[in-house]
Amino acid sequence: MPEFLPKKPELIYFGRMEWVRKRSYFAFWLGLVAVLAYWYLVRPVGGIGYVEDFCSELSRRAMAENLLKFSAPTFVSDLFMAPFGTPIAFFSWSIERDWLGAYVWMWNREFPFLWVYFAFSLLGSYFVVGAILRRMGLNSVAAWGLAAGVVVLHIPRHFKIWYHIEYLSQHWVYWSLFLDAWIWHRFIREKRWSWNLEIWRGFCLLGVLGSPGYFWGPMVLEWIILRLCFVAVLLLMLHRDQRLAIEGRFRAAILPLSLCVIWAVIEFRWFVPLVTEMKKLGDVWQGLGWFAHLGYVVRPLWLDSVYNLVQSGLALIGLSLPFVLAPVDKPESVVTIGWLFWIPALIGVYLLRRKRGGPGLVAAVPFITLIGIAIAYFGVGGPYFLQEIIQATVPFMKFFRVTCRWGQFLPQLTAILIVLAWPEITAWFRGFAARRSRQVLILIFAAFSLVEMSWLLLPVNMLPPLHASTEHLLKNIRQEPGTTVLDLPFCVAGGNGVCTLEQCPNYPKSTTGQCFGNWHEKKVYGIYQARLAESQCDLYRRTPYSSWFHAWADQRCFNEAEWNDFCRYLDERSDLAAILVYPEIWYGAADLDCRARFDAKLGAPQGEGWFYSKSTRGGAGAEPMRVLRYGTKCR
Template sequence: MKPKNLSPSREFFVFLSGVVLILAYWILVKPLNPGPGYFEDFCIEMSRRAMSDSIERFGKPTFVTDLFMAPFGMPVPFFSWSIERDWMGAWFWKWNKFFPFIWAYFLASLFLTYAALGYIFKKMKLSASWAWAIAALICVFNIPRHFKIWYHIEYLAQHWLVISIFLDAWIWAKWTRERKWSWILELWRAFLILAVLGTPGYFWAMSALVWMILRLSMLLSLRKPQGMSLQIEGSWRAAILPSVLCLLWLSFELRWFIPLITEMRKLGTVSQGLGWWANIGYVFRPLWLDILAGPLAFSHILAPLDRPETVVTAGWFYWVPAVTALVLLRKKAGGSGLKTVFPFVLLLVLTIAYFASEPIFKQVRWLIHWPMQHLVPFMSFFRATSRWGIVLPYFLGAIIILSWPELSAWAKALYKRRPKMVNAVVAVFALSSIAEAAWLFHPVMMQPPLASSMVSLLDQVRAKPGTTVLDMPFCVAGGNGVCTAEQCPNYPLSTVSGCLSSWHDKKIYGLYQARLAPEQCQYYGKAPFTHWFSAWKEQRCLSDDEWQEFCTYLEGQPDISSILIYPDIWKAAGHPACRAEIEQRLGAPLAESVFLARPTRGGAGSDPSRIWLFPGKCSTQAR
């Protein structure tokens, strides 16, 4: 049965309403800090800066840079690289690094997803009003993503992943309901596989798993008699556009991945320990329950939702219609059978089992992790299991869309019999959904803008002759734990030194990136660096011999233009006696300021931290 055609004006109104909803949400999460980030997970601009420098110097992507780990330089294949964000974003960086590229990129991602999903849903025989309305809601209503905004920037631009999930839903709908297979749609799916490879690596395994589960389900279903032959759809003319796009995208990716993989192979296998499990109760809890928690005095039994790494709560906005659909699809209920949604139910179960931390799962976790780690391409890249929570709304959404004929027919039939009851149920569901949507107004984690005195200090650093800044302390750390204990004893606060390099544009000592290989700890595995790490870890001042060694080292490094000391991270430096030692060697500070070392929800910031700017050489009297 074909959906009713809407008048063009009405369809445009629904479409425009979706645009307004997306714009409103995008404006709602606007970052307060107009410049680069300056704290660990917020300073993703380091990769754009490195790529901009690579293009400036070599005219192409390279993954070795001397911007970090001074004075040595280092391969950097384990940044959370993205072709779109970093290669395209590098040109914006060259133009104006203070242009809010990531925020604009997020909007482009939302609109591309909205347009593609609306088109797919209309092709799946939803009415235009429902197609655009559901597409807009899926784009916006993702609580796990909301809690990661600006905290894990990698998860903002999900467009290719989301489109591929719902394109597979369309392919599966044609396969099960119409017994048709379109090789044109498979060509588009091939393009999306390539496109996903242009986004951060955390999306690669998700896309690969969806592709594998769906095609395996198709192969298995071929063994069962269907009562009708399979029709193959497609034309060579329709194949031109996806084929051309595949070739174009492949040409970009070869220029990107050949040097990237070359550098990765040099470092060998890098440890990727799994962690960050999520409580399975998060998955099913209704988000409106938190509104009742205070008045009913049982908030103490609710696990905290506000933890960016473990938010996997899709909400009953998705669960209620999805579970209803599963009930209606049963053949006993007159539905088309659970095969209609089988791949996405399986994906849902695998995803939840992969990150669940309940005791029952701990005993059999290896039954899920071992095959997924070894059989699904790129899965070994995925060390934070709970980040799979971002796809739960999409898998539930796919179940709802695939069951739409049964859901809509049941709702219409029930409304004819019991209109008052249906109105009451719809009203309750609408109110609970609005309550759940209120979480989208929950302030996102943001960094506040730097104080004017801090910006002035960094401008002084930028203007000083010399190419390099020595931060005390600096940090060498990998997100996989490598080097961190030995060379980043004040993690994560000491990562600020690397992040501020995007402000002052100088080379720096140390680096935090997603992963490090053990041999990369050897750069600073000798004196004087080991003595500095020891002082920072023990929170002590340098000894007289270490100060002499320090000044001798500076004398041999003419490229060092400035020294930045963080006395609230290296706390010993803030003691009067140690500060006197510092000023005896380096003179009085050229500038002092304060920045807020920890981001907070809403961007107020916390933990004021001092920073002192000194010359890059010891004074003549101290030598």
């Protein structure tokens, strides 16, 4: 039994009611049910995705192939950019997700690995955060309630589910931030510091490198800021002749030190080949990109419900509001966490002031600083001096390209402000709630909080399962002797914009062919990954590929010279298993005359399927498209 649960349950008797278990058990299990219920609520209906960022299994498949070939992580692959092959160092790699997931892929590619991995992440976050809060002095109901709340009520993550899988599993973020909150709480409130806890924090610092690169820089920055604050306060204490109790046991250090060594060995085996391939590509442009309007930071999530209610009432009398609310659920720029977090956090900061009898804002200053940096990072447009300074000075910060995605850390940071001020908040609340007139305000806040929580009932963004016709077509291709599939059109695109305009004119839909490789398991032309180097664009800057890109950009059929070059190219290639044409992506191929040219050159289609090219909330799908299979030689 975990040590933070009572070993002998105490019983409480209410008149003639039955005996009930101590509240700690009820709170723990209720929180656990809430976490599991949320996990089940967001289950994917479509399995493996097949368009742009929903094509989330490429890294697992690539790692599985390389583990079979080389028995070690390798970041060059011939699965993409046929017939050349290419470095794949800038996929959105995650040691845990992709290495472990690769072995699962080799065992059963249909197993819902990402969903199960998300479950372990949610549960790990809940257990550790709850245990830390109990150690920080919160009672069982508060500790497990807050742990479940901060893990489940993560609106920015909810809006990204199954679109940006990098942000699904945030257990290392939760562990890092709340462990530092505990360390800081002990240091400020109790004048104690444990080097055992610092070793555990060091393990988390190593562990976060096993998560996607978007987490590396912010978590390193958080570690640096808290230690700088620690040194500053320690110097002030020494100046005032205040003593700090240093704690730690060598026996208690064995486990975290062993984990650090094991994890360092794993990361060394992973990062040496990864960094080697990165260096070969030279300085890959990162960019800042995707800013968010600062107003979204404090925008209440209940505002949309109130707006819709008022709009419905006005519609009954033929009127409407003169403005439209911008959506808060765009996955690329989510920074809205709701007043459910902001109001208690701001009250806590206010109560921490010495004038209010608290220990002073120093009790939360590292996390207030981090929130300030996060909000400053959101800003629309220049100047970019803050981003440039941090990216230049904080290790790994270059990997954190997308500025507005600091919003992913706001739920944890605001929850930590609440926790650090918990003694002051509870004392204040007892006095505040004692008056009947103020109880109305509490009920209003509770009602609006429930409205904000209802966003979790919004179906997540996902694709439907691949239609049976297309799945059958692709599985038939898997049985063909050739090693490669030529998609028309295919796409070469980097998330940093390199190659995209020139070699992916129909982005993002033309990434579909690359994603279909997860079904037919052949090599494909082109690649879409987080970063590309200019040298990778050069692979297709030659005949006949350059003319193909022009035809796809102009949405026209091949001209006679291009057809001749195309047929000559096919004659020279003996590795093709199929040619797949997407008429609704390359409109030129949908033209009747062009379709006749295809049939005349390659014969009638050997198969046809269709699929949804656009995700929807709930996974119904939209914008259906066809895929036609042709032979690999001209007549």
